Amino acid sequence: MIFSSELIKGTLKTIVLKLLADNGKMYGYEITQRVKELTADRIQLTEGALYPTLHALEQEGLLTTQVEYMGKRVRKYYSLSPTGKTRSQEKVTEFSEFLGTMRILLGLDIKTA
Amino acid sequence: MIFSSELIKGTLKTIVLKLLADNGKMYGYEITQRVKELTADRIQLTEGALYPTLHALEQEGLLTTQVEYMGKRVRKYYSLSPTGKTRSQEKVTEFSEFLGTMRILLGLDIKTA
């Protein structure tokens, strides 16, 4: 089952920042594949959503880029700036608290699985 | 701390449907207050978001309405239709699974608090 896209709204930046915090540097396509893999295909990032988001995060000063060539094909690696590292933690914390609040609101049990 | 509005995006319908499932019938203003109360002020629904959503859910056939007068002031009560009851459960289940997925993705521990 793929999650309805409205649920994912607002979480994309958080996901990207967290993945970069864990992996040091990643390129766009890699991010889409990693998310697919980690979520068992339930979240599929589209390129039309991801690339503008990466550009926006770079504009905000949270990401730095580094271009590498694999043969003739270009790869644009993204890494967290110092500000980005801080923001990544803040975003994850905020989301975590949001989950707790939503659990209360929706009366969800905590499943240890 | 008030959650950044982008997080709440996509959850509004789920919240509304669940509250109505729990409480039978509620009116708009009551919903905003109940959410404020249940979330310790961390989620504050704006009227500009809530009313269009209620109207949309009604158009979708998930809600039925019933107008009552308190003195001269009107109150519009919303209740779940049979379809709405089913949808409410589906939405809550979907969100619950979404939480699990996000927990994996963001590496969040399960806190029993």
Place this chain on the structure above:
DNA sequence: TGCAAATACATTGGTTTCTTATGTATCTTT
């Protein structure tokens, strides 16, 4: 008693964020 705040509905204009579609190009597998 008069005024502010709370209650209660609603709409409009604008922004953000995502989707769908399209475009370019290279590399791999069959």
Place this chain on the structure above:
DNA sequence: AAAGATACATAAGAAACCAATGTATTTGCA
């Protein structure tokens, strides 16, 4: 040689929400 995967990017439009505004009644308090 063609299809599919890899890899970037943008543009047009839709969806969902926010901020602001509007109307009107009721309550609390000074």
